[in-house]
Amino acid sequence: MNQMTLGSAVGGDAPTAEATRRVPGEPGVWIFLFGDMVVFGVFFATFMYQRSLAPELFDQSRHTLSINIGLTNTLILLTSSLFVVTAVRAIRNSQRRAAQALLAGALVCGLAFVGFKAIEYTAKVSQGHVPTENNFYLYFFILTGLHLFHVLIGVAVLIVLLTQARRTELSVTRMAFVEGGACFWHLVDLLWIVLFPLLYLVS
Amino acid sequence: MHVKIEKASIWLGLGMTAAFMVMFWFIAGVIPPLNPNDTAEQTAQIYTDRHLRMQIGFALMIFFAYLYAPFFAVLSRQVRRIEGYWGAMSVTQILLSVTFPFGFSLCSVFAALAAYRPERDPDVTQALNDVFWFIFVGLVGPLITQVIIVALATFIDKREVPSFPRWFGYFNIWYAVLGVPGCAIYLFKTGPLAWNGIFAFWIPLTVFLIWIIVTAVVLLKATDIEAAERERAVAERTWEPAA
Numbered sequence: 001m002n003q004m005t006l007g008s009a010v011g012g013d014a015p016t017a018e019a020t021r022r023v024p025g026e027p028g029v030w031i032f033l034f035g036d037m038v039v040f041g042v043f044f045a046t047f048m049y050q051r052s053l054a055p056e057l058f059d060q061s062r063h064t065l066s067i068n069i070g071l072t073n074t075l076i077l078l079t080s081s082l083f084v085v086t087a088v089r090a091i092r093n094s095q096r097r098a099a100q101a102l103l104a105g106a107l108v109c110g111l112a113f114v115g116f117k118a119i120e121y122t123a124k125v126s127q128g129h130v131p132t133e134n135n136f137y138l139y140f141f142i143l144t145g146l147h148l149f150h151v152l153i154g155v156a157v158l159i160v161l162l163t164q165a166r167r168t169e170l171s172v173t174r175m176a177f178v179e180g181g182a183c184f185w186h187l188v189d190l191l192w193i194v195l196f197p198l199l200y201l202v203s
Numbered sequence: 204m205h206v207k208i209e210k211a212s213i214w215l216g217l218g219m220t221a222a223f224m225v226m227f228w229f230i231a232g233v234i235p236p237l238n239p240n241d242t243a244e245q246t247a248q249i250y251t252d253r254h255l256r257m258q259i260g261f262a263l264m265i266f267f268a269y270l271y272a273p274f275f276a277v278l279s280r281q282v283r284r285i286e287g288y289w290g291a292m293s294v295t296q297i298l299l300s301v302t303f304p305f306g307f308s309l310c311s312v313f314a315a316l317a318a319y320r321p322e323r324d325p326d327v328t329q330a331l332n333d334v335f336w337f338i339f340v341g342l343v344g345p346l347i348t349q350v351i352i353v354a355l356a357t358f359i360d361k362r363e364v365p366s367f368p369r370w371f372g373y374f375n376i377w378y379a380v381l382g383v384p385g386c387a388i389y390l391f392k393t394g395p396l397a398w399n400g401i402f403a404f405w406i407p408l409t410v411f412l413i414w415i416i417v418t419a420v421v422l423l424k425a426t427d428i429e430a431a432e433r434e435r436a437v438a439e440r441t442w443e444p445a446a
Contacts, residue, residue, distance in 0.1 A: 026370075028369045028370030028371075028373045028374075029373050031374050032373040035374075036377060036381075042401070042406065131391075138393075138394045139395070142402065146384065
């Protein structure tokens with residue numbers, strides 16, 4: 001019964017969603033998101049340029065990173081994005097309980113990412129891999145550090161979204177804010193998806 | 204008259220930014236930045252070679268930096284209009300607006316000091332040079348706090364005709380996030396986060412130039428919105444109550 005009502009609701013929504021195509025969140029939030037992406041693009045290009053200056057050094061250093069932690073963190077962020085997508089859908093359908101549980105799940109993922117990053121940093125430093133060791137580790141710490149800074153902002157955003165999920169009815173502005181916040185979390189995920197292969201995998 | 208003064212203040216901010224680039228880039232020659240990894244002798248040599256250019260460039264900045272103040276006065280007033288009274292946001296905006304011209308002036312004093320007697324012990328010149336960059340590039344907290352306040356003010360503006368468009372709030376958050384890496388220069392002598400690095404210097408400088416131009420355009424529009432509001436208030440004889 002529940003499944004049926006859900007199915008019909010989704011089926012009923014689909015044509016209207018197609019008829020009025022719109023940007024998620026308010027258009028303004030995309031100034032921030034695209035602006036951030038452009039600058040991270042510059043960061044990545046700088047890294048690739050530095051890499052081309054000393055390919056052997058970068059490749060040797062790359063092998064000293066722990067791929068397991070990197071991969072775990074990738075899976076954690078992908079899972080968190082899935083939580084956020086489903087949470088936004090739940091908020092839209094006024095399913096408060098589900099939305100809160102899903103956002104809490106995303107929040108746990110975000111904190112787990114920070115935890116694993118802390119373990120990774122501690123391990124690297126105790127093995128003597130510090131930013132001053134060579135250019136690879138300099139960029140490793142700076143790029144992952146800037147990304148971690150975004151994750152921390154994202155965690156704060158998720159906490160705000162969690163407070164919004166308690167409401168049954170959201171005004172248009174609030175709903176746009178929720179979508180914008182969710183998009184920011186996806187940006188954090190996306191940046192890591194680029195950063196992970198760039199640092200850990202590209203040979 | 205009011206509108207003309209406000210708009211002149213905004214244009215003055217843009218003019219000062221152009222003057223800043225001329226003074227620091229073409230006269231003093233500190234953009235592109237010096238290398239923090241240089242030895243004391245190398246740094247002192249640069250100050251010896253260019254001492255006259257540097258003294259003129261920095262003397263101009265020490266004197267003219269305060270022409271930035273009216274621009275920030277307009278910004279603070281617009282935040283106050285959103286708040287509706289002199290609340291914590293607008294007063295903080297004013298307090299931090301003092302640091303912007305003063306920071307430019309103060310860092311220039313140290314660099315002018317370094318160029319004043321370049322024949323002295325190179326270690327002293329190097330230390331003065333370090334202080335210049337630590338203030339010029341590293342003191343990012345005040346402006347970042349200011350743009351976060353502008354972003355918050357944009358988001359909470361519930362008036363019928365808001366002063367700032369909502370995208371301007373997100374734009375300010377973008378600037379705040381990209382300005383932060385500047386605060387890391389105290390920890391690095393080489394690489395992208397050193398004071399001559401791409402993440403700590405070139406990106407924040409580019410983003411600052413974009414920010415001041417966009418903010419000027421938005422403030423010019425906000426001044427028009429305010430002027431229209433005042434005209435309506437005069438016609439309906441409903442003046443803003445004195446807070």
